[in-house]
Amino acid sequence: MTRHIERQIEQLKEKILRVGTLVEEAISKSITALINRDSHLAQRVMASDEEIDRMEVEVEEECLKILALYQPVAADLRFVVAALKINNDLERMGDLAKNIAKRVAQLAAGEPCELPPEIRLMAMQAQEMVKQCLDAVINADPSLARQVREEDDAVDAARQKIRKKVLQGIKEHPENVETLLRINSVSKHIERIADMATNVAEDVIYMVEGDIVRHRTGD
Amino acid sequence: MNNPADRLVAVAAGKEVPSEVHQQVLDERPVLEIDRFSLWYGTKQALHSITMPISHNKVTALVGPSGCGKSTLLRSVNRLNDLVPSVRITGDMRLNGDSIYDPSMDVIDLRKRMGMVFQKPNPFPMSIYENVVYSLRIDGENSRGVLDEVCELSLRGAALWDEVKDRLADSAVGLSGGQQQRLCIARAIAAEPEVLLLDEPCSALDPIATGKVEDLIQELRGRYSVLIVTHNMQQASRTSDYTAFMYLGRLIEYGPTTEIFTKPILRETEAYVTGRFG
Numbered sequence: 001m002t003r004h005i006e007r008q009i010e011q012l013k014e015k016i017l018r019v020g021t022l023v024e025e026a027i028s029k030s031i032t033a034l035i036n037r038d039s040h041l042a043q044r045v046m047a048s049d050e051e052i053d054r055m056e057v058e059v060e061e062e063c064l065k066i067l068a069l070y071q072p073v074a075a076d077l078r079f080v081v082a083a084l085k086i087n088n089d090l091e092r093m094g095d096l097a098k099n100i101a102k103r104v105a106q107l108a109a110g111e112p113c114e115l116p117p118e119i120r121l122m123a124m125q126a127q128e129m130v131k132q133c134l135d136a137v138i139n140a141d142p143s144l145a146r147q148v149r150e151e152d153d154a155v156d157a158a159r160q161k162i163r164k165k166v167l168q169g170i171k172e173h174p175e176n177v178e179t180l181l182r183i184n185s186v187s188k189h190i191e192r193i194a195d196m197a198t199n200v201a202e203d204v205i206y207m208v209e210g211d212i213v214r215h216r217t218g219d
Numbered sequence: 220m221n222n223p224a225d226r227l228v229a230v231a232a233g234k235e236v237p238s239e240v241h242q243q244v245l246d247e248r249p250v251l252e253i254d255r256f257s258l259w260y261g262t263k264q265a266l267h268s269i270t271m272p273i274s275h276n277k278v279t280a281l282v283g284p285s286g287c288g289k290s291t292l293l294r295s296v297n298r299l300n301d302l303v304p305s306v307r308i309t310g311d312m313r314l315n316g317d318s319i320y321d322p323s324m325d326v327i328d329l330r331k332r333m334g335m336v337f338q339k340p341n342p343f344p345m346s347i348y349e350n351v352v353y354s355l356r357i358d359g360e361n362s363r364g365v366l367d368e369v370c371e372l373s374l375r376g377a378a379l380w381d382e383v384k385d386r387l388a389d390s391a392v393g394l395s396g397g398q399q400q401r402l403c404i405a406r407a408i409a410a411e412p413e414v415l416l417l418d419e420p421c422s423a424l425d426p427i428a429t430g431k432v433e434d435l436i437q438e439l440r441g442r443y444s445v446l447i448v449t450h451n452m453q454q455a456s457r458t459s460d461y462t463a464f465m466y467l468g469r470l471i472e473y474g475p476t477t478e479i480f481t482k483p484i485l486r487e488t489e490a491y492v493t494g495r496f497g
Contacts, residue, residue: 003494003495005493005494006495009470072450072493073456073480073492073493074479074480074481074482074483074488074489074492074493075489075493076256076493077481078481078482160373208480209482210481212396
């Protein structure tokens with residue numbers, strides 16, 4: 001016989017994964033829109049954020065219900081607490097995808113411009129991190145989560161490179177300042193997405209091992 | 220991944236498994252030391268070489284499924300099992316350094332050093348006042364001043380004073396179940412015990428009375444060394460500083476209650492406290 005709380009936790013897991021899937025899609029579409037200067041696709045990403053927000057509230061209510069009605073302990077407690085935090089981070093990733101889409105719409109409306117090659121690479125890395133952190137949630141896999149934490153450094157480095165290039169570009173072509181600043185902010189949003197994926201990974205480590213690894217390096 | 224109950228399956232098959240005792244427990248000053256204590260009822264072994272220190276002025280909860288030996292262990296502390304003819308033991312327990320099972324130990328003296336509260340409240344058929352001061356009376360204390368003071372302090376200590384101070388001469392049997400149980404705790408602490416043993420003290424009480432007794436146990440923290448047996452996992456998590464998980468007569472894991480209920484070391488403990496097993 002399955003215990004009632006196990007069924008509730010299973011349902012919660014499914015809901016979190018639905019949010020995760022929506023967010024992954026939003027990020028992927030916002031990057032595609034960026035590369036193809038596709039403002040229609042960017043509009044669709046912006047519209048899809050509402051669904052993510054709605055689901056986030058639903059997941060949070062589900063977590064509160066489990067805490068109030070079942071008073072989970074040990075692994076169950078850690079799962080519900082991690083779910084609350086992961087849910088939050090996923091919603092933030094959704095917002096960041098929306099922010100990228102907004103910049104894409106502005107970029108598409110302006111003069112054509114060349115994206116720094118690092119931004120594609122960085123976007124691919126961040127997307128891979130999001131995918132991996134969600135896989136780590138599904139499979140309760142702390143070693144995959146640790147890998148995600150390590151990958152964040154590469155994204156941060158790429159972001160710094162782009163920032164420098166943008167500053168250089170502004171000096172050389174001050175007339176392109178708006179476009180360059182938009183590119184800079186896209187790279188910042190991508191970097192933040194990778195940060196959120198790292199947070200999710202850290203919550204997976206807590207969920208499985210009970211250790212809070214945030215603010216610690218080398219774990 | 221191994222089955223979360225591997226160790227428990229091994230225990231059920233009669234294998235010896237080491238206990239997982241957290242360092243924090245070992246760092247405490249013990250009031251009671253249970254040392255390789257085993258107990259048999261006839262040929263059936265009920266406790267298997269239990270070694271666990273019970274911390275001074277802390278609340279320690281014993282949890283585990285029915286038949287795990289937690290009540291047997293509690294009753295062994297004040298040698299209530301001596302009354303069962305077929306019982307045989309090995310190992311020892313020490314109360315503040317004194318061997319409990321030493322042949323020279325006077326059992327009556329020993330029991331005076333401990334208080335015990337049972338599942339069903341057992342007030343004596345006498346007044347509330349006489350219940351509380353009973354242990355002093357049998358020790359020959361007759362000074363009204365001393366008795367009055369101990370009575371008030373003990374009833375206050377058991378969070379019962381305000382409810383009964385105007386009717387101390389009334390029969391204790393007329394109190395509600397929850398009040399009777401707190402009276403039994405007052406009677407126990409009147410003797411200033413070195414350890415207070417509580418054997419499922421709330422199992423015969425309604426939720427409100429249970430809440431009051433649980434509040435009282437929390438109040439006792441820091442002032443008395445309490446060893447409590449409970450079936451109710453949430454009661455253990457709410458009232459104790461340390462929790463010991465027992466299974467089929469073995470100590471499986473023993474550590475700070477917050478650790479046992481948030482991140483136990485063993486998957487077996489996790490399976491038990493989350494209700495996946497037992």
